[in-house]
Amino acid sequence: MAVVTPRVFVSHLSGIAVFDPNGDPVGRLRDLVALLRIGARPPRLLGLVVEVISRRRIFVPMTRVTGVESGQIVITGVINMRRFEQRTSETLVLGELLDRRVRLVETGEDVTVLDIGITRLPARRDWEIEKIFVRKGKGGALRRKGEALTVEWSAVTGFSREEHGQGAESLLATFEQLRPADLAGVLHHLSPKRRSEVAAALDDDRLADVLEELPEDDQVEILGKLKEERAADVLEAMDPDDAADLLSELPEEEKERLLGLMRPEEAADVRRLMSYEERTAGGLMTTDPIVLRPASTVAEALARVRDPDLSPALAAQVYVCRPPDETPTGKYLGLVHFQRLLRDPPFTLVSSIADTDLPPLPPDTPLPQVTSYLAAYNMVAAPVVDESGALLGAVTVDDVLDHLLPEDWREDGLHGSGPAGLTGAGHLGKAADGR
Structure with missing residues (x-):
């Protein structure tokens, strides 16, 4: 009798809970780590990126995964609580593969990756990418008009090349329900290129909420890659005190240019806040109470x-x-x-x-x-x-609280804080993560 192996599409896994064998929560899945291979061989999944309670993102090897079911993942063994750092040979499935433009080998047509199916290999704990759910057409606003189909990994080509102007629609759909602080964590851990693409795809209000939760360096980087008119719109959508804090990090010429593009009444509030010392009631306040x-x-x-x-x-x-x-x-x-x-x-x-x-x-x-x-x-x-x-x-x-905490508290929170070390997820397995 043929062995039936489970197949799961990664969009269904985003944000789901990860448990140990006793049913105790370990954290939530934020991404999957894959290793692209030469030729048409399907990529092997190396492990999961799991955000634990302290908001630290850790790496859990796929060999620790004992079950992927509806709404949850079960892991076993001892896991390493060291903060996850992506290696150059590794690819984030959600963060970097969704929305890519690739090509069908048979017809040469360009298609957009909407989802990715992963499967567990028979009689092993290894997982690999098996299927690609794609849509024909040029993507963007007209993407939904094209034919959608599921193909084998070997039926497409183009994942290994760097892509400029990669979209973000499918990625954002997987994180639609995230709170702004959690979506900020997603953006913080993406590459600068991908972070810019995702930020560009967010609407003004959503991007404003997320910017308020990011470290200052990320805020300045993202704002600097937006067109000036849109940057002004996003600043208007931010709380005036947060917009004032962000503008204060910019060079004087750029700050004045953006203030000039904002609506006069919005710019007036921000200018007023910037006139006060930072660590005073005037510098801390918002101008929009009831x-x-x-x-x-x-x-x-x-x-x-x-x-x-x-x-x-x-x-x-x-x-x-x-x-x-x-x-x-x-x-x-x-x-x-x-x-x-x-x-x-x-x-x-x-x-x-x-x-x-x-x-x-x-x-x-x-x-x-x-x-x-x-x-x-x-x-x-x-x-x-x-x-x-x-x-x-x-x-x-x-x-x-923003000003009582250390200046880098947002970055520490997005990376995860607390002592590095090992924690049990059940009593089986080895401490090493295989990386």
């Missing part, structure tokens, strides 16, 4: 709080001010916590329940005092008010 007039009701406040684009810290409270409603506002009157909004009838005026006793922060308040303020009053955000009594913005606890 501002309501005194005659607004609890129902209106709750409607504003429900905005899904607001961070939890900004949605935690609303600020009551006289007109104008945009920062810098008219006279600041007080704030209302989200919990208080839930306790009062919908028709209640926010001015009647505003906390007027809590002192606001001047914009020149240094970071240690801002931290003490949030801790003393158990706040997740604090109002920043100028000498005339106008609300300038709000400092949120996440922005404070």
